[in-house]
Amino acid sequence: MSKNRPPAPALLRGLTRARYSRRDTFRLAGLSAAALALAGCGVEGQGQSHSDMTEYWEGRKSNGKVRFANWPLYMDPEKPELKRFTEQTGIEVEYHESIQDMPSWFGEIQPLLANGDDIGADLMVISNGQELTKLMALGYLAPLNREYLGNFTEFADEYHTMSAYDYGNKYTVPYASGITGIAYNPERTGREITSVKDLWDPAFKGRVGMMADPQEIANFGMFYKGISPDDSGVDDWKAAAEALKKQRDDGIVRAYYEQDYIQPLVNGDIWLTMAWSGDIYQVNAEEGSNLKFVIPEEGGTLWTDNMTIPITAQNPVDAIMLMDFLYAPDIAASLTEYINYICPVPHAKEVLLDRASELSGEEKEELEGLANSPLVFPSDSDYARLHNYKVLDVEAGEDKEFNSIFQAITQA
Amino acid sequence: MTRLREKAAPYLLALPAWIWLGIFFVVPIIGLLWMSLMTGNIITGFQQTFNVAIYPEVISAYWEQILRSLGYGVSATLLCIAVGYPVAYWIAFHGGAHKTTYLLLVLLPFFVTQVLRTISWKFLLADDGVVLGPLKAVGLLPEDARVLSTTLAVVVGLAYNFLPFMILPIYAVLEQVDHRVVEAAYDLYASRFHAFVHVVLPLSLPGVFAGVLLVFVPSSADYVNASVLGGTNNTMIGNIIQSQYLVNNAYPTAAAITFVLMTILLVGIFSYAKALGTERVMEVQAG
Numbered sequence: 192m193s194k195n196r197p198p199a200p201a202l203l204r205g206l207t208r209a210r211y212s213r214r215d216t217f218r219l220a221g222l223s224a225a226a227l228a229l230a231g232c233g234v235e236g237q238g239q240s241h242s243d244m245t246e247y248w249e250g251r252k253s254n255g256k257v258r259f260a261n262w263p264l265y266m267d268p269e270k271p272e273l274k275r276f277t278e279q280t281g282i283e284v285e286y287h288e289s290i291q292d293m294p295s296w297f298g299e300i301q302p303l304l305a306n307g308d309d310i311g312a313d314l315m316v317i318s319n320g321q322e323l324t325k326l327m328a329l330g331y332l333a334p335l336n337r338e339y340l341g342n343f344t345e346f347a348d349e350y351h352t353m354s355a356y357d358y359g360n361k362y363t364v365p366y367a368s369g370i371t372g373i374a375y376n377p378e379r380t381g382r383e384i385t386s387v388k389d390l391w392d393p394a395f396k397g398r399v400g401m402m403a404d405p406q407e408i409a410n411f412g413m414f415y416k417g418i419s420p421d422d423s424g425v426d427d428w429k430a431a432a433e434a435l436k437k438q439r440d441d442g443i444v445r446a447y448y449e450q451d452y453i454q455p456l457v458n459g460d461i462w463l464t465m466a467w468s469g470d471i472y473q474v475n476a477e478e479g480s481n482l483k484f485v486i487p488e489e490g491g492t493l494w495t496d497n498m499t500i501p502i503t504a505q506n507p508v509d510a511i512m513l514m515d516f517l518y519a520p521d522i523a524a525s526l527t528e529y530i531n532y533i534c535p536v537p538h539a540k541e542v543l544l545d546r547a548s549e550l551s552g553e554e555k556e557e558l559e560g561l562a563n564s565p566l567v568f569p570s571d572s573d574y575a576r577l578h579n580y581k582v583l584d585v586e587a588g589e590d591k592e593f594n595s596i597f598q599a600i601t602q603a
Numbered sequence: 604m605t606r607l608r609e610k611a612a613p614y615l616l617a618l619p620a621w622i623w624l625g626i627f628f629v630v631p632i633i634g635l636l637w638m639s640l641m642t643g644n645i646i647t648g649f650q651q652t653f654n655v656a657i658y659p660e661v662i663s664a665y666w667e668q669i670l671r672s673l674g675y676g677v678s679a680t681l682l683c684i685a686v687g688y689p690v691a692y693w694i695a696f697h698g699g700a701h702k703t704t705y706l707l708l709v710l711l712p713f714f715v716t717q718v719l720r721t722i723s724w725k726f727l728l729a730d731d732g733v734v735l736g737p738l739k740a741v742g743l744l745p746e747d748a749r750v751l752s753t754t755l756a757v758v759v760g761l762a763y764n765f766l767p768f769m770i771l772p773i774y775a776v777l778e779q780v781d782h783r784v785v786e787a788a789y790d791l792y793a794s795r796f797h798a799f800v801h802v803v804l805p806l807s808l809p810g811v812f813a814g815v816l817l818v819f820v821p822s823s824a825d826y827v828n829a830s831v832l833g834g835t836n837n838t839m840i841g842n843i844i845q846s847q848y849l850v851n852n853a854y855p856t857a858a859a860i861t862f863v864l865m866t867i868l869l870v871g872i873f874s875y876a877k878a879l880g881t882e883r884v885m886e887v888q889a890g
Contacts, residue, residue, distance in 0.1 A: 294849035294850050295849055297849075297852075298848075298849055298852075301645070321850075325645060325646065325852070328646050329645070329646060397747070397749070405850070439835050439836075444835050445752050445834060445835070446752045446833065446834045446835060447835065449830075451722075451725075451831070454725060454726070454729075455725070455729070455751075458726075458729040458730065458731065458732065459729070459730060459731050460729055460730045460731075460749070460751060460752075585644070585645075585646050586646050586647070588644055590851070591644065591851065591853065594850065594851050598846060598850075598851075601838075602668075602838040602842060602843060602846060603667075603835065603836050603838060
């Protein structure tokens with residue numbers, strides 16, 4: 192890693208952005224967008240059928256520009272990857288860090304998409320979860336044309352091509368993934384943490400952090416009860432909620448966090464907490480802290496931020512070309528060097544190791560460390576322990592029941 | 604013609620305010636009420652079914668968070684009076700030539716956004732942080748004492764965030780108090796205490812009245828403090844509305860809770876105004 196690279200993208204991301212939330216700062220923006228939607232009563236659901244793929248792409252051509260909406264700190268500020276894209280294709284990229292969290296981004300674009308209006312982006316990065324499911328169910332995402340996705344077909348690993356939320360990548364291709372596991376401070380806990388059960392250990396009363404996101408906390412409640420979230424049902428959710436309620440009422444949980452668990456963990460306010468893999472990797476690198484991240488023996492979850500094309504995109508061909516371009520192994524490697532989350536392109540590991548062999552000293556060590564990290568390129572046995580989120584049937588209103596069960600725990 | 608113009612002038616002057624309120628308050632409020640009675644979900648769309656049952660539903664589901672929010676609001680308001688009144692008093696009567704400077708100092712922290720201010724509390728009040736750490740080290744606090752993630756932290760956070768809204772109106776009123784009235788009280792053998800209780804305090808009540816409104820309403824409806832400083836059982840109704848809106852996209856539910864909260868606050872304010880209202884305060888002044 193070069194010295195002039197900004198120090199800690201994932202850490203900064205952790206401090207400034209929060210994948211799911213950043214609610215404190217940005218909720219206002221989202222609320223006002225939602226309020227506008229209300230004022231106009233523009234909240235009619237569409238429920239339209241998915242437009243036919245070939246019909247969508249017929250007669251569409253590259254327009255020489257593309258607008259990319261991404262999360263903050265998800266690409267090197269110098270944008271070397273985009274510069275190379277422009278060099279090779281002549282397509283100009285307008286890059287905006289306009290996505291702060293899923294709920295408010297959804298609140299912002301939903302009224303526009305419902306009216307068939309341009310949202311100001313041709314390519315946007317959406318986390319798997321309820322908002323993505325809603326966007327797909329509402330027919331707001333363009334069906335992807337595999338003819339444009341040669342690199343993706345050749346280089347993406349199977350874990351990213353067989354996701355539960357969009358099997359066969361009809362609407363999404365992954366940008367980066369992460370693992371939800373347990374982070375802990377071994378000096379405080381006094382022992383290694385290996386199991387989800389440790390989050391229920393009375394010895395850590397008031398020192399445990401849990402996540403506020405309904406889906407995240409549900410997953411861990413289910414792991415505790417020995418249930419696999421992927422194919423869980425209402426009874427499983429209730430059983431998990433029962434365990435989570437007891438954990439809360441016994442005073443074991445200190446608070447339910449968005450991504451703001453990092454600082455309390457570093458400060459020692461909490462000793463162990465549900466956490467995202469990339470955060471811990473970077474906190475240790477930057478603060479010299481000795482935090483550990485573990486995929487518990489019961490399992491962890493794999494989440495993915497995906498590139499998608501809104502149905503009202505003005506430049507969909509340019510967007511899908513950029514999508515595919517980012518799957519070339521050397522480009523993917525370059526992205527990963529900055530992002531530090533899981534890379535969906537296994538070949539990028541070789542590229543990084545090759546590059547490391549040309550370096551020496553600390554830089555070589557750092558890059559090798561990144562390439563060999565199981566949190567960036569997980570092994571098959573790591574993947575085997577990772578579960579997918581439960582994909583909720585939003586059309587049947589399953590999300591309503593799910594959320595109410597788990598928000599009753601976190602929002603008491 | 605001129606007479607007509609004279610008569611119409613006040614209304615014309617008020618027109619921008621009426622248009623403003625009409626567009627940004629009345630229309631959204633009606634939209635909100637309309638929305639709260641709809642059923643459906645974001646995928647299938649929302650249809651108007653005049654589902655009034657939503658109101659008892661949300662009250663029975665969230666009465667605990669509603670009561671808690673009002674309780675936090677009252678506590679934060681009392682705390683603001685306790686802290687803010689002496690400050691306003693001191694600036695008004697003893698601020699001398701530097702009154703403006705002192706007021707600026709009161710306002711200075713509020714040039715930083717509320718979120719950053721609240722988050723910096725997390726750093727200051729960390730369990731082993733700059734404040735609690737030394738107190739624990741010398742044994743003044745037990746080892747496992749904490750401030751963050753507690754009810755206390757939320758209430759203090761609220762009071763801190765809305766303090767200027769208490770200080771400024773009280774200061775504005777105290778500043779107007781005629782010192783000769785206070786001196787007259789002394790001339791009539793009032794002690795400092797009696798002069799304060801019978802002269803200064805009654806004269807300052809309109810400021811306190813305004814301050815209470817300005818602090819109580821926004822702090823009861825706040826959600827930032829509870830989510831940043833609170834722990835497991837500190838959820839306020841603002842947090843519920845926020846997650847119903849953005850996470851669940853349950854627009855009717857969120858609208859209904861908003862309406863319930865608004866009604867409670869309005870009824871509360873009117874009864875408060877009636878009990879302690881400006882009119883009586885004016886009487887005191889006149890008497």
